[in-house]
Amino acid sequence: xxxxxxxxxxxxxxxxxxxxxxxxxxxxxxxxxxxxxxxxxxxxxxxxxxxxxxxxxxxxxxxxxxxxxxxxxxxxxxxxxxxxxxxxxxxxxxxxxxxxxxxxxxxxxxxxxxxxxxxxxxxxxxxxxxxxxxxxxxxxxxxxxxxxxxxxxxxxxxxxxxxxxxxxxxxxxxxxxxxxxxxxxxxxxxxxxxxxxxxxxxxxxxxxxxxxxxxxxxxxxxxxxxxxxxxxxxxxxxxxxxxxxxxxxxxxxxxxxxxxxxxxxxxxxxxxxxxxxxxxxxxxxxxxxxxxxxxxxxxxxxxxxxxxxxxxxxxxxxxxxxxxxxxxxxxxxxxxxxxxxxxxxxxxxxxxxxxxxxxxxxxxxxxxxxxxxxxxxxxxxxxxxxxxxxxxxxxxxxxxxxxxxxxxxxxxxxxxxxxxxxxxxxxxxxxxxxxxxxxxxxxxx
Numbered sequence: 515x516x517x518x519x520x521x522x523x524x525x526x527x528x529x530x531x532x533x534x535x536x537x538x539x540x541x542x543x544x545x546x547x548x549x550x551x552x553x554x555x556x557x558x559x560x561x562x563x564x565x566x567x568x569x570x571x572x573x574x575x576x577x578x579x580x581x582x583x584x585x586x587x588x589x590x591x592x593x594x595x596x597x598x599x600x601x602x603x604x605x606x607x608x609x610x611x612x613x614x615x616x617x618x619x620x621x622x623x624x625x626x627x628x629x630x631x632x633x634x635x636x637x638x639x640x641x642x643x644x645x646x647x648x649x650x651x652x653x654x655x656x657x658x659x660x661x662x663x664x665x666x667x668x669x670x671x672x673x674x675x676x677x678x679x680x681x682x683x684x685x686x687x688x689x690x691x692x693x694x695x696x697x698x699x700x701x702x703x704x705x706x707x708x709x710x711x712x713x714x715x716x717x718x719x720x721x722x723x724x725x726x727x728x729x730x731x732x733x734x735x736x737x738x739x740x741x742x743x744x745x746x747x748x749x750x751x752x753x754x755x756x757x758x759x760x761x762x763x764x765x766x767x768x769x770x771x772x773x774x775x776x777x778x779x780x781x782x783x784x785x786x787x788x789x790x791x792x793x794x795x796x797x798x799x800x801x802x803x804x805x806x807x808x809x810x811x812x813x814x815x816x817x818x819x820x821x822x823x824x825x826x827x828x829x830x831x832x833x834x835x836x837x838x839x840x841x842x843x844x845x846x847x848x849x850x851x852x853x854x855x856x857x858x859x860x861x862x863x864x865x866x867x868x869x870x871x872x873x874x875x876x877x878x879x880x881x882x883x884x885x886x887x888x889x890x891x892x893x894x895x896x897x898x899x900x901x902x903x904x905x906x907x908x909x910x911x912x913x914x915x916x917x918x919x920x921x922x923x924x925x926x927x928x929x930x931x932x933x934x935x936x937x938x939x940x941x942x943x944x945x946x947x948x949x950x951x952x953x954x955x956x957x958x959x
Contacts, residue, residue, distance in 0.1 A: 536613075581867065589736075698713050741863065761952035775949040856880075880929075
């Protein structure tokens with residue numbers, strides 16, 4: 515044990531004082547809810563109290579308690595020097611000189627090479643956004659929505675025109691979703707405050723959702739993708755079992771909330787149709803009210819006020835509710851397939867404490883590039899590059915992709931690229947495989 519292990523302050527269990535010297539074993543022991551340490555660039559920080567005030571939410575930083583968070587820290591913060599001032603009061607010491615810089619069985623060579631790759635990307639300006647790209651993207655969202663309403667105002671509310679308008683509104687909603695994603699990841703402006711303001715506008719006023727809800731949920735997904743109890747996107751609420759580990763665990767414990775061997779079939783009934791209109795909608799409202807997030811609630815209400823002002827004169831209140839429900843229904847299908855084809859067929863398991871590159875490549879795959887695929891998915895067909903560099907503007911993913919692929923080849927890490935059709939089929943296939951694993955374990959183990 516490092517000598518700093520005994521430097522604790524009275525009245526605060528598990529805390530340390532600046533100047534301590536610690537081992538990895540000691541750091542790893544501080545990983546429970548009321549006692550959290552982590553390491554960034556060999557410096558040890560006590561984040562127990564700070565986690566509650568962390569702008570990205572308490573869970574995302576707590577997922578790295580007892581671990582080296584250097585790579586995640588760099589990935590999430592575009593201005594590392596600015597953020598480091600918040601770390602100073604949390605500093606309690608350093609790793610002992612005899613301790614390696616990486617924890618557990620992480621590959622030091624991969625970490626070093628990935629650090630060099632990131633430095634190369636920065637030197638080539640790949641983290642610099644093109645304002646015109648995002649202005650045009652916003653412009654086409656506003657144009658789609660305006661045209662959708664104009665069609666109805668000019669030519670009436672026939673079934674054909676209403677369906678056409680709904681499809682255009684759903685397209686605008688989905689594209690606004692990709693845009694808010696850019697602002698949420700701080701990848702547009704150099705000043706974080708500008709990103710935050712535009713994020714609230716794009717997700718609140720353009721979509722009727724909550725920026726804080728999105729931040730706290732989505733950053734967890736990026737910090738620990740496809741990891742049970744840490745990535746909320748694989749928390750299927752017992753409706754589905756996913757991956758190769760969870761189905762067997764459920765089967766052995768004789769857990770049967772649903773007939774999981776049919777999940778690849780009922781997925782089409784409860785997955786794509788209901789995620790946004792029901793689950794996300796209820797969760798967003800409940801989160802804003804329970805957390806007293808009145809700013810986000812005001813932004814969200816501004817969207818629905820604008821929508822009702824446009825729709826009620828033509829459809830009435832009931833018709834307006836039915837129209838927005840149908841729009842959310844269409845949007846949800848689009849959103850689910852785009853996001854799940856990148857993750858659901860990949861490795862889903864408990865935390866293996868891998869290095870950043872290996873962890874992200876295990877959990878993500880790419881969809882082949884084309885102008886349509888780029889637009890259709892908001893450039894999330896480059897899911898690998900997005901997960902490795904979440905603050906990189908998406909129009910630069912294709913430029914960094916060859917460097918990432920070369921690094922993966924060097925270290926023997928699979929770099930998966932599929933057609934969009936293969937990605938869709940693999941979602942269905944992975945659900946069936948997981949359901950079969952559950953049934954086998956349920957009946958025979």
